[in-house]
Amino acid sequence: MRPGFRMTIGAxxxxxxxxxxxxxxxxxxxxxxxxxxxxxxxxxxxxxxNTIVYGFAGREGGEVTVExxxxxxxxxxxxxxxxxxxxxxxxxxxxxxxxVEQRRIGGLGIHLVRRMMDEVSYxxxxxxxxxxxxxxxxxx
Amino acid sequence: xxxxxxxxxxxxxxxxxxxxxxxxxxxxxxALDGILAGxxxxxxxxxxxxxxxxxAGLRVLLGTxxxxxxxxSALRLFGLxxxxxxxxxxxxxxxxxAVFATEADALEGL
Numbered sequence: 001m002r003p004g005f006r007m008t009i010g011a012x013x014x015x016x017x018x019x020x021x022x023x024x025x026x027x028x029x030x031x032x033x034x035x036x037x038x039x040x041x042x043x044x045x046x047x048x049x050n051t052i053v054y055g056f057a058g059r060e061g062g063e064v065t066v067e068x069x070x071x072x073x074x075x076x077x078x079x080x081x082x083x084x085x086x087x088x089x090x091x092x093x094x095x096x097x098x099x100v101e102q103r104r105i106g107g108l109g110i111h112l113v114r115r116m117m118d119e120v121s122y123x124x125x126x127x128x129x130x131x132x133x134x135x136x137x138x139x140x
Numbered sequence: 141x142x143x144x145x146x147x148x149x150x151x152x153x154x155x156x157x158x159x160x161x162x163x164x165x166x167x168x169x170x171a172l173d174g175i176l177a178g179x180x181x182x183x184x185x186x187x188x189x190x191x192x193x194x195x196a197g198l199r200v201l202l203g204t205x206x207x208x209x210x211x212x213s214a215l216r217l218f219g220l221x222x223x224x225x226x227x228x229x230x231x232x233x234x235x236x237x238a239v240f241a242t243e244a245d246a247l248e249g250l
Contacts, residue, residue: 013162020159038192038223041159045194049162096232100205108231109195115230 003030004069009048011062016048019066030070036135039116040068040075046109047079047088047131055083055129073138074118079131086129087122089114143171151250153243155186160197169200176204181213184246188219193227205237214238218246 005022009015020041027037048064056062064081093114094107114120119134141158152175160168175183183204201217208215218240220228228234240246 016161017163035222035226038221039226041161041192042194042223042227045161045163045196049194049196096230097235098232100202100209100236103202103232103236108198112195112227112230116226 002069002071004067006065006067008063008065011052011056013049013052016045016052019044019048022066023068026068026070032070032075033137036075036137039135040077043113043116043133044077046113050088050109051079051081051083051086051129055081055086057084074134074136077133077135079129079133081129082127083129085124087124088131089120089122141167143168145171145175148247151182151184151247152180153184153186155189157189159191159193160200161192161194162196165196165200168197169203172200172204176207181208182250183208183215184243184250185215185217186219186243187217187221187224190219190221190224192221192223195231198227198231198233201233201237214250216240216246216250218243 005026007019007022009018023037023040023044044066051064062081062083064079067078069076088110091107091110093111117133118136121132123130141156141160141164144155144157146153154171154175156168158164205215216238219242220239225234228237228239
């Protein structure tokens with residue numbers, strides 16, 4: 001079995017802390033570079049909070065499974081949720097050149113995910129959203 | 141996260157320890173709101189012990205910056221690690237915020 005972790009959380013933002021703890025432990029056990037660990041914390045916060053706040057809005061329950069796998073040169077993360085169909089990467093990037101008074105945060109989280117990961121993809125499989133991310137261990 | 145606040149003349153220095161994300165941003169918002177409500181107009185935020193920031197944290201900083209504009213006020217940040225700097229660059233925050241390497245640099249000319 002490849003090293004990694006897998007956990008499922010419910011529709012509660014407080015449960016993201018459990019994923020952060022699992023990621024920190026995984027990063028520590030395999031001596032991942034701090035920049036890789038931190039980038040993964042950022043993108044998991046963005047994607048999990050998006051799913052919990054918007055993907056599960058207007059319904060009871062909901063669950064997201066996070067699976068991280070360490071490969072030779074990268075960490076691959078798969079997020080699977082049973083929320084409403086939503087392709088996070090189909091959203092236009094925000095204008096990051098506006099002055100402070102006109103700035104909005106909407107869309108910025110996904111923009112961070114796209115730019116901080118080396119690969120991102122989205123697929124709708126049956127009644128699940130599947131987001132796959134890859135972060136290389138070296139070279140930005 | 142832990143938030144430590146101290147004052148030096150008319151400058152308030154806020155040290156953020158841990159991570160500024162969807163979980164901790166309400167706490168940071170509350171701390172910064174408290175300083176502004178108490179009349180603080182010159183704010184330095186110490187990122188030295190901040191591990192990472194997500195867009196929820198950026199929202200808190202942006203809200204604070206919007207309320208801290210005008211004469212006699214300042215918002216300066218220092219001690220950003222590589223990942224926080226990357227988040228700032230991607231989001232365009234490195235252009236709208238005054239970012240310094242060290243506390244001494246950030247205090248200069250305030």
